[in-house]
Amino acid sequence: MSAVSTKIFLLTGEWFDYKGKNLIRLFGTSNELGAVEVLISTNKPVFFIKRNTILNPVGKTYFRKETNLKNFDFEEVDALYFNTQQALQKQESELSELNIKTFESDVDPLRRFLMEKFIYAQIEVEGEAQNKNNLTRFVNPKIKSTKVNPEFVIASLDIETGTNQIYSIAVHITGRKGELKKVFMIGAVPKKSPEFISFHQNETELLNSFIAWFNEVDPDIIIGWHVVGFDLLFLDNKCNELNIPFKIARANGKVTIRAKKPSGFFANITGRIIIDGPSSLRASFFDFEDFKLETVAQELLGTGKTINPDKKKVDEIDRLFAEDKLALAEYNLNDAILVTDIFKKTGLLELSVRRSQISGLFIDQLGMMTNAFDHFYLPLLHRKGFVAP
Structure with a gap:
């Protein structure tokens, strides 16, 4: 010492x-x-x-x-x-x-x-x-x-799923440690693929690899789009189903996700902060036609998802998982990057820090x-x- x-x-x-x-x-x-x-x-x-x-x-x-x-x-x-x-x-x-x-x-x-x-x-x-x-x-x-x-390590998290099945997990890391892109995908390793994509035989292997990698990168803040009520909740439920400890807290702490009426879901992860995009935008008095990621990204950034919004999203994700996993990985990662860019454009994190320092x-x-x-x-x-x- x-x-x-x-x-x-x-x-x-x-x-x-x-x-x-x-x-x-x-x-x-x-x-x-x-x-x-x-x-x-x-x-x-x-x-x-x-x-x-x-x-x-x-x-x-x-x-x-x-x-x-x-x-x-x-x-x-x-x-x-x-x-x-x-x-x-x-x-x-x-x-x-x-x-x-x-x-x-x-x-x-x-x-x-x-x-x-x-x-x-x-x-x-x-x-x-x-x-x-x-x-x-x-x-x-x-x-x-x-x-x-403060200088944070920030993880923008997004998952793609089928019917009670994880297809992929994308994480976009920014902040104190620089930029890092990572996608975990179910499926066989293709002949050629970007280095940031890792392929896994099944959900158990994918989740264990994701949890180990996540703790090594060790982000301070997790951001996303409905990241508590969908992404983290789905991952938590899937880990429970497969008897995998969902250990993404610091110092062997707790991960608690619970319903909180009337505002949806609340997550507590020891040593890490979770900030949900739509909730933070509403709390900061931003107003959009709706709070879908595509709508907000197009208005703020002038760009959006890689899947055409006119297509049926669920069907197209299922098709990409079956036929073109590299395109699915690109779509998954792009969503995570869109959230990062929205937070930067709006200053949501800086606003939250300042409110914390005042209150x-x-x-x-x-x-x-x-x-x-x-x-x-x-x-x-x-x-x-x-x-x-």
Whole structure:
């Protein structure tokens, strides 16, 4: 290990209780080090109660401390610190049953950790660092807020499918590591084909090769067109069907894809951000006749898909897979490149980064306006001597 100092743009974060401690784990990207993990094992979840509250000392799981804070009725409050969030939630529940009011017991430990340090998606860390599997890891480093202009590795992802079958996966890599094109295709190796296409005997071989390659390239951000509700969801379901671990998260983290009414699907991949093209364009107040890739690409870029829009798309993709896999690979990759170019043309990624730096929220949480208000409001409220109701 060696002492290192670096600035990090935060991508994802999580908290969890482990062996009697509340742990906070942050993932981000450093322009110098690449992917970074920061683990905090010294965090103490906290809420507040009125100072005149008498608590039963039996089974005590907290440390009580006087503060200089008051509630909105100008009553003095004490802080109750816990080793775990589970202990905090249990104590809050018991107090609620006794009609004893608590303050800020609904603020989760990750949000509180970041907001109280005035961290707005950017940190500077200093401490011992360990590098393993493309990831630089810090444990309990010194942390302070900072400003950084992040350089990302971006993967534009697109898949082509038949009836419950993967035909091909295309990925267009841009950003800090330069441009890279890759297509994974089911089928026999032809006599001649571009180097960026790899051929695989079956779906199992294709998926295993894709996952290994993806983790080696190690993108920070995944973009696409309906990339969550179609591409990632299909890949996740197919991996489950074939008993293949869909391990595309960093540090053996989780891949979670779930329905989120009324807005479709939401994906969480430890250490990586997913940005869907149509959703981001709508959130940024772009307006088109419709949000099909062909429509948006033609209006913004003056070009579109390699399959004539007048043809029946599904039938033509099936025909290309059966008769002309090189043309299908070109079509698949072109769609991924179109998404890259749309993001560049509109500045969607830069806009998301700036909104994250202003709100303090992770990029995949930018729609959570209540959280953004809390992030800005609570630390200032505390410094004025009050706790939130």
